Every structure is written in structure tokens, then in C-alpha cells.
Amino acid sequence: MAVYDRFWDGIYQQYRERLLRQVQKYLPARDESHDVLQDLYVQLRHRNVNPSDISNPPAYMMRMATNLAIDAVRRHKRNPLEFTDPAEISEMGGTVHQSxxxxxxxxxxxxxxxxxxxxxxxxxxxxxxxxxxxxxxxxxxxxxxxxxxxxxxxxxxxxxxxxxxxxxxxxxxx
The missing domain is CATH 1.10.10.10 (Winged helix-like DNA-binding domain superfamily/Winged helix DNA-binding domain)
Structure with a gap:
């Protein structure tokens, strides 16, 4: 594990709850907001950003989380069924055809x-x-x-x- 990864892991863990609250402003569904945080974590690991290049790492992560949440909302607007549980779709289909x-x-x-x-x-x-x-x-x-x-x-x-x-x-x- 690189030094940067340890730094970002520590910051992520320290601010995880605040990041989650920020994402839930845009995506109140628990699963979707946790997915966004997972994406954030993956991006932090893959970008290999030197923390010393960032003036305020927590704010940087908050901005990343907000951007990812907004992207998810946009995807949801373009394709609402993508964010619907398949079980709910099958239930809807059965109910509609019967009633x-x-x-x-x-x-x-x-x-x-x-x-x-x-x-x-x-x-x-x-x-x-x-x-x-x-x-x-x-x-x-x-x-x-x-x-x-x-x-x-x-x-x-x-x-x-x-x-x-x-x-x-x-x-x-x-």
C-alpha cells in the first residue's frame, strides 16, 4: 500500500459520516448513497493524488462526493429504472397486469x-x-x-x- 493510500484511507474513515450526510442530501436512498461513497473511495485509490498537492483534503473529498452524487442524480433522471430494485419492477408488472x-x-x-x-x-x-x-x-x-x-x-x-x-x-x- 502506497503512502498516499494510507493517507486517503485515514481521511476517508475520519470524514465518512460527513461524506455520507452530504451525499444523502442528493440521494436519500441508503443503498445509492453508500454506492456513491464506494465510488469515491475507489476513485481516491485510483487517482493516486499526492495529498500535499491538495490544500484542503477533506474539502476535496467533499467536492468529489458531491460531484458523484450529482452524477448519480443525472443518471437517475435519464434512466429511472436503472435505480429501481428489480424485485419492485417485477411486483409492479404483476400488479399492473392483474388489476x-x-x-x-x-x-x-x-x-x-x-x-x-x-x-x-x-x-x-x-x-x-x-x-x-x-x-x-x-x-x-x-x-x-x-x-x-x-x-x-x-x-x-x-x-x-x-x-x-x-x-x-x-x-x-x-
């Missing part, structure tokens, strides 16, 4: 048509914001940057769009 009736499918399709119509009735900018955030999964800041408007304006459009969709759906369900 869904043709009437339920028809009702769901009607609701989707109602929502689709409600979205098409929105003012153009409001509809664009709604689709960017809900369909394309952009954050409010990302949508604001893309459209050249403020984040507050994006949030206002989202509230308007969601309120409109709820009202239209409520009218049809009553």
Missing part, C-alpha cells in the same frame, strides 16, 4: 386526451415552458436559460399550466 381492466385503460386514454387538449389550449410560451420542464425533464433554471427568461417566469408559467390542466381535468371528471 388493469379494459375500462381503466379506456378511462386513462380519455384522461390523457383531455390533458393533451388542455396543454394545447395553453398560451404558446406557457405551453413551451410546461413541455420543457415536464416532458423534457429540464430544471426550471435550464428552461429559463434555454428560453432567455427568468427562473421566476418559468415557475409562473408552470403554475399557470398545472392549474389549467387541473381545472380542465376536474371539469371533465365531475
Amino acid at each position: 388493469v381492466t379494459p375500462e381503466q385503460i379506456s378511462s386513462d386514454r380519455q384522461r390523457l386526451d383531455i390533458i393533451r387538449d388542455a396543454i394545447s389550449d395553453l398560451p404558446p410560451r406557457c405551453r413551451e415552458v410546461f413541455l420543457l420542464c415536464k416532458r423534457d425533464h429540464l430544471s426550471t433554471q435550464e428552461a429559463a436559460d434555454r428560453l432567455g427568461i427568468s427562473r421566476n417566469m418559468v415557475e409562473k408559467h408552470l403554475r399557470q399550466a398545472l392549474g389549467h390542466c387541473k381545472q380542465v381535468l376536474a371539469r371533465h371528471e365531475n
Whole structure:
């Protein structure tokens, strides 16, 4: 074991709980946060970074942990099933096939048509914001940057769009 490895092992063990709390801010699921810490440990060992080159090794590890957690969140947004327990997926599949009736499918399709119509009735900018955030999964800041408007304006459009969709759906369900 290299001298650097012993140093990083000691720092990692000393700050492990703080690192875990930091990662859990982004990934509350216990298994995912522990996976991120394991990745952090592996990266520390493989990078072979001289601790004397780092002005604040605990802060360096904290930044690495945060970056790894953010990367995991991004992966999760791109592929949510990747982070789902296979047992849960099989349970969902069994439940869905047993409890869904043709009437339920028809009702769901009607609701989707109602929502689709409600979205098409929105003012153009409001509809664009709604689709960017809900369909394309952009954050409010990302949508604001893309459209050249403020984040507050994006949030206002989202509230308007969601309120409109709820009202239209409520009218049809009553």
C-alpha cells in the first residue's frame, strides 16, 4: 500500500459520516448513497493524488462526493429504472397486469386526451415552458436559460399550466 493510500484511507474513515450526510442530501436512498461513497473511495485509490498537492483534503473529498452524487442524480433522471430494485419492477408488472381492466385503460386514454387538449389550449410560451420542464425533464433554471427568461417566469408559467390542466381535468371528471 502506497503512502498516499494510507493517507486517503485515514481521511476517508475520519470524514465518512460527513461524506455520507452530504451525499444523502442528493440521494436519500441508503443503498445509492453508500454506492456513491464506494465510488469515491475507489476513485481516491485510483487517482493516486499526492495529498500535499491538495490544500484542503477533506474539502476535496467533499467536492468529489458531491460531484458523484450529482452524477448519480443525472443518471437517475435519464434512466429511472436503472435505480429501481428489480424485485419492485417485477411486483409492479404483476400488479399492473392483474388489476388493469379494459375500462381503466379506456378511462386513462380519455384522461390523457383531455390533458393533451388542455396543454394545447395553453398560451404558446406557457405551453413551451410546461413541455420543457415536464416532458423534457429540464430544471426550471435550464428552461429559463434555454428560453432567455427568468427562473421566476418559468415557475409562473408552470403554475399557470398545472392549474389549467387541473381545472380542465376536474371539469371533465365531475
